[in-house]
Amino acid sequence: MPDLGKYADTVLAAYAVSLALILGLVLVSVIRSSRVKKQLEAIDKKVKSDG
């Protein structure tokens, strides 16, 4: 860990907020992508079976 001196809180807070926002965005995007894909597959299957 580098010596951040009196600005340790400032630098760490900036990194923590940013990484949390990026990770949140990636997680939400991946989870929604997988949910929508499954939903479409289920509806496609139903439409095909109904003829």
Added chain:
Amino acid sequence: MKEPRVTSLWTYANPKKFIETTDKVLPWVATLALICLVTGLIWGFFFTPDDYRQGATVKIIYIHVPSALMAINAWLMMLVASLVWIVRRHHVSALAARAAAPVGLVMTLIALATGAIWGQPMWGTWWAWDPRLTSFLVLTLFYFGYIALWAAIENDDTAADLTSILCLVGSVFAVLSRYAVNFWNQGLHQGASLSLDEKENVADVFYHPLLVSIAGFVLLFIALVLLRTRTEIRARRTRALLARERMN
């Protein structure tokens, strides 16, 4: 007569072709984004010296500059996609603009948050009504408005039309955010960190990790927009199938 071998860009406006192509491209872009982001941030955080004036807070530059850059460029990408929708009525372009908005919003929030956190010890205030900060705040509000407008309108085509107009209007603030430091000298915000002018540009020791970090943010943006556009295409198809089912 033989078909020309060069594939037209408009081929990718076909949703099926878009999903097939991104199936192959997305893992590569996502992996490269991760490599560049991790390298750029670790390099910048652990292996660069403190600045003689800013001290260790200079390390915030590796997040603040790339996120601010992407916040503006995401809107410009949405502008191009919106213009393609208005002119050529390709659904994929409208959905790509929709997909990019939350990514752009998060980049804007990161830029605002890191700027405020940095500004407190350096300027003595979290916020100032500086031209660049203010135009950036207005751009944030445009992002919220754009996302809300898509969510509020049920008909996809009408939503795409109206959000495209909003995107055109918001572009004024995207451009202002980029160039405000150049033509408003009374602001607190310093000049651009990246410049062709050697005197203005940051020192090499900060510049190289910053470039890697910017590459990481650009690739992350591309990966997320591709992933989210695929989701929007599938969600649109789901809505169409459900609507067809209800009519039967």
